[in-house]
Amino acid sequence: MRTFLDHARTRSSLSAFGDSMTAGASVSENARWANLLAAEAGLVLRNKGISGTVMQGSVDASGAPRPGNGVGRYRSDLLGADRSDLVAILYGCNDARYTAAPKTLNRAGLERDYVSVVAGLLSAGFDPDDICIGSPAYVTDEGFGIGGAEFSGQSRAEYDRHVESVRAIAKRFGTYYAPVHEATAAQGKDLILPDGIHPNDKGHAVIAAAFASAQMI
16 A cells, blocks of 8 residues: 555655654754655655644633644645645644643644644645644653643543544545554653653654555545
C-alpha cells in the first residue's frame, strides 16, 4: 500500500505543524522528526511547530485561548505565501495534558478545532493525501506531572481517548495517519528525555518513521 513517504517523494515541500515535539525541544535541528522526514523524502521543510501550544482555540483557566493555538494560526502558517505542497500535523499532546479548564479546554474542543483545521486545508485546495495526521506521542506517567498545575494530573485513559480522537479525524477525512502514539508507546521511556514528555533523538527517529510509513485508514 502507498505510504506518505511514497507520496511525499512526488512533491517538493512540507510544512510540519505542531507543538514543541515538532519545534524540536531539547534536540538538535538535524535530529528533529520533521527534518528527518523531509530529508528522506527530498523536501524543502517549513517547520511551523511552536512550543507550548495546543490545537484548539478554547479558553483555558485564564479565560482566554492559549497563545499560538493551531486553529488560530493555521491559515497564516499553512496557507500563506510560504505554503507547502504537503502538511504533516502532530498536535494533541498538550491538549490532552491540560487539566485546569475541563469544561472548556477538553477533548471535544480538540476534535472540533482539529476538524476545522483539516476541513480548512481541504477547502483551500489540499487533497486528503497531501495531509498526514500523527497521533499524540506517548508520554510517561511522570510526564503527566510536568509543566505546572495546569498540565498535571491527567489520566492515562483520558490521554488515550485523545489519541483515538485524532485517529478518528484522519479516518473521517481520508488523510494519511501516522501511528506516532502506537510506535512510541511500544518503546516507552527509551524514546523520551528525562522530563518524561519530549522525545530524545531516538524518539524523533521513531516519529519520523511513523510519518514515513503512514497509510490511509
